[in-house]
Amino acid sequence: MKPAIVMQTDFTVQTPAVCTMYGVCQMIDPTLRIFDNTHDIPNFDTYQASDALIQIVDFWAPGTVFVSVVDPTVGTDRKACVAKLSNGSFVVTPDNGSLTHVKKYFGIDEVRTIDETRNRLESTKRVSIFHGRDLFAYCAGKLAAGIITYEEVGPLYPVETIIEHKIIEPSIDGSKISGMIETIDPHFGLVASNIPSKIFTAHGIQDGDTVLVQITHKNTSVYEQNVTVQPSFGYVAIGQAVVVVSENSKMQIAINQGHFKDTYGIDCGPDWLITFEKTS
Amino acid sequence: MKPAIVMQTDFTVQTPAVCTMYGVCQMIDPTLRIFDNTHDIPNFDTYQASDALIQIVDFWAPGTVFVSVVDPTVGTDRKACVAKLSNGSFVVTPDNGSLTHVKKYFGIDEVRTIDETRNRLESTKRVSIFHGRDLFAYCAGKLAAGIITYEEVGPLYPVETIIEHKIIEPSIDGSKISGMIETIDPHFGLVASNIPSKIFTAHGIQDGDTVLVQITHKNTSVYEQNVTVQPSFGYVAIGQAVVVVSENSKMQIAINQGHFKDTYGIDCGPDWLITFEKTS
Amino acid sequence: MKPAIVMQTDFTVQTPAVCTMYGVCQMIDPTLRIFDNTHDIPNFDTYQASDALIQIVDFWAPGTVFVSVVDPTVGTDRKACVAKLSNGSFVVTPDNGSLTHVKKYFGIDEVRTIDETRNRLESTKRVSIFHGRDLFAYCAGKLAAGIITYEEVGPLYPVETIIEHKIIEPSIDGSKISGMIETIDPHFGLVASNIPSKIFTAHGIQDGDTVLVQITHKNTSVYEQNVTVQPSFGYVAIGQAVVVVSENSKMQIAINQGHFKDTYGIDCGPDWLITFEKTS
Numbered sequence: 001m002k003p004a005i006v007m008q009t010d011f012t013v014q015t016p017a018v019c020t021m022y023g024v025c026q027m028i029d030p031t032l033r034i035f036d037n038t039h040d041i042p043n044f045d046t047y048q049a050s051d052a053l054i055q056i057v058d059f060w061a062p063g064t065v066f067v068s069v070v071d072p073t074v075g076t077d078r079k080a081c082v083a084k085l086s087n088g089s090f091v092v093t094p095d096n097g098s099l100t101h102v103k104k105y106f107g108i109d110e111v112r113t114i115d116e117t118r119n120r121l122e123s124t125k126r127v128s129i130f131h132g133r134d135l136f137a138y139c140a141g142k143l144a145a146g147i148i149t150y151e152e153v154g155p156l157y158p159v160e161t162i163i164e165h166k167i168i169e170p171s172i173d174g175s176k177i178s179g180m181i182e183t184i185d186p187h188f189g190l191v192a193s194n195i196p197s198k199i200f201t202a203h204g205i206q207d208g209d210t211v212l213v214q215i216t217h218k219n220t221s222v223y224e225q226n227v228t229v230q231p232s233f234g235y236v237a238i239g240q241a242v243v244v245v246s247e248n249s250k251m252q253i254a255i256n257q258g259h260f261k262d263t264y265g266i267d268c269g270p271d272w273l274i275t276f277e278k279t280s
Numbered sequence: 281m282k283p284a285i286v287m288q289t290d291f292t293v294q295t296p297a298v299c300t301m302y303g304v305c306q307m308i309d310p311t312l313r314i315f316d317n318t319h320d321i322p323n324f325d326t327y328q329a330s331d332a333l334i335q336i337v338d339f340w341a342p343g344t345v346f347v348s349v350v351d352p353t354v355g356t357d358r359k360a361c362v363a364k365l366s367n368g369s370f371v372v373t374p375d376n377g378s379l380t381h382v383k384k385y386f387g388i389d390e391v392r393t394i395d396e397t398r399n400r401l402e403s404t405k406r407v408s409i410f411h412g413r414d415l416f417a418y419c420a421g422k423l424a425a426g427i428i429t430y431e432e433v434g435p436l437y438p439v440e441t442i443i444e445h446k447i448i449e450p451s452i453d454g455s456k457i458s459g460m461i462e463t464i465d466p467h468f469g470l471v472a473s474n475i476p477s478k479i480f481t482a483h484g485i486q487d488g489d490t491v492l493v494q495i496t497h498k499n500t501s502v503y504e505q506n507v508t509v510q511p512s513f514g515y516v517a518i519g520q521a522v523v524v525v526s527e528n529s530k531m532q533i534a535i536n537q538g539h540f541k542d543t544y545g546i547d548c549g550p551d552w553l554i555t556f557e558k559t560s
Numbered sequence: 561m562k563p564a565i566v567m568q569t570d571f572t573v574q575t576p577a578v579c580t581m582y583g584v585c586q587m588i589d590p591t592l593r594i595f596d597n598t599h600d601i602p603n604f605d606t607y608q609a610s611d612a613l614i615q616i617v618d619f620w621a622p623g624t625v626f627v628s629v630v631d632p633t634v635g636t637d638r639k640a641c642v643a644k645l646s647n648g649s650f651v652v653t654p655d656n657g658s659l660t661h662v663k664k665y666f667g668i669d670e671v672r673t674i675d676e677t678r679n680r681l682e683s684t685k686r687v688s689i690f691h692g693r694d695l696f697a698y699c700a701g702k703l704a705a706g707i708i709t710y711e712e713v714g715p716l717y718p719v720e721t722i723i724e725h726k727i728i729e730p731s732i733d734g735s736k737i738s739g740m741i742e743t744i745d746p747h748f749g750l751v752a753s754n755i756p757s758k759i760f761t762a763h764g765i766q767d768g769d770t771v772l773v774q775i776t777h778k779n780t781s782v783y784e785q786n787v788t789v790q791p792s793f794g795y796v797a798i799g800q801a802v803v804v805v806s807e808n809s810k811m812q813i814a815i816n817q818g819h820f821k822d823t824y825g826i827d828c829g830p831d832w833l834i835t836f837e838k839t840s
Contacts, residue, residue, distance in 0.1 A: 023619035059303035075792025232355025339583035512635025
């Protein structure tokens, strides 16, 4: 069976843009299966594109063709590429930071520039503002359909030159476990660190324990409170903060049926640091 | 042909959550067809989850596997179940009120607890906050793919013990026909009662008649006006209220090209009662 | 392979409405492939429905069955029709202006009224407010599945009588090139004229040139500035206006990583005119 195509963008579905990406793929091969990750990535935010991608890659079969289009410099000389991941899946994307997390946490084996002379929709060659449709969806469709091999995408370039956002790695200082805020959920207000839950386990922090949670933005304290660690939200009262293991097995803070992110004005990225320290 | 999977949640599609549910199903069987009901159910609102489900079950073929995940107490001891409906379709859901309407109006023949030891995604067993992906989508995928039979979902439990929201049944008192506000449409502002249109017919209320419509919230009057009954919105002037038969064949009030719900601040549920009485 | 069905509405996906349209099609034939254009067309706005349609028709294979449901007068005597386009694709829609652009720019070969006696869902015949599900999706499903031929949709009527919105055609007056604002993108704030890029080319306007852009609403000036013409947004500084070729090969104005539409309060339609004049 041909691999699925999974698309994510910052286009929203308020306009016909995403639908034309589906159509381009379906014209190449009407048997292609197409699915959506979110199209609500914040506009132009290549960090969050990267983070949205790492959250899904492991839940799709090897060989899946991911298309990620957050592309503020579309039509300029930024690279358009297809990365081959460590499990044989592909990411078709501008090389603009959107590959940061899959490179660091999942592994990229090879990366190729898309050869526009053969892997670009011919009929719209005068349009330079919509590579999502004309280049990325089109190339992804040909790759998923088996019309081109990965080698036929275009020339290889060094994986080490892929553009990456700055990531503050988790670190341990005595009883303090620190990291950055990696993911924010704009809907439920969940705030996740990049600290794997196994670090908590390794340091003997268990469900029922209390940890002092400190969040800083550019070294200014934004949040500092003792919070209980639990398996899930419903172990604390509605409105109470709780530390849980996130869906990606990182340590996360939330308010049960509340909105931690908006309550405290939290965002994600390397300017946002979080520290946990067991207090009881 | 394998049955379709139809998903509804309160996750929105702003985050990657729903996409991982698709992926889990596709990894089980890439031939599975997956469709979406709304993912914009108000957060944690199991009443509206239940109502969203009853609005679609009759428009999907018998055997369809519905997945409903509005799950404020995920990871606690609330039951995770698969209900078998009277037409042979299935609902995979937390047992938390989300089955109220299908049980009352459509019929549930059997219900089984999901056996987590065999029907849960193994790779994320340390994550307790995302049963939508790890338990409900996974179990639904196996059921739809035919990898497990319904009997292999887990042990039966009594249908009578399914958790239900309070429903105020329609009643007739002389010329007054009363019920509760069952459904509100946040987009077009439609406000639907749970009074079947056939009750209107049985009481001789026809298109062109005028009815006094009274809406109360916890016994306080919120709306009381004479409104004409018509086949559709466009039979009255733009901005005028109209009583019509809803898409689910219940009696509904609306404003032609307006927003009845927001204009009068109406919501749904057993605290919201509506009465119709023919005046001319 | 059976043609795809592509749906657009003003229903949003906040409610179960669109899901029931999928289900009706899937009950007719579970092998039908169904895709979505936007469901966020502004409520009741048949001009924007028409514009959303023209943006996608050329990116879907000939024979595709488009379903467009922006239907403020549903259930009244407005015509329900299926138009056959010049490439053999179909549009199933109320005849209420939604066909304006495909008729003018793409070509409609034939149009037929939908015969409700044979091409309407029987089970909901008492419901008059949801032709999207009961008539348009149902008829589209039968047509795409090959259960009915196009001839069996219903009787022909003259293409010339199709209801059309007023369109101000592009015109040239000396060095001034004028047209109307055809498309606005509510998300990225792009504002596109109906002036094909080839008119710019024919008049010697090239990337790097500067044009005076004038926008008027009902003859009142809303915007008048010199703007550079470039291949894409990223050729100007963030926050700066730029004229580019739109995804539909029309001339478009935008602000790089800004929101031209909201910044200047622009909308689309025949009351909104735009003029470009080369100044350097």
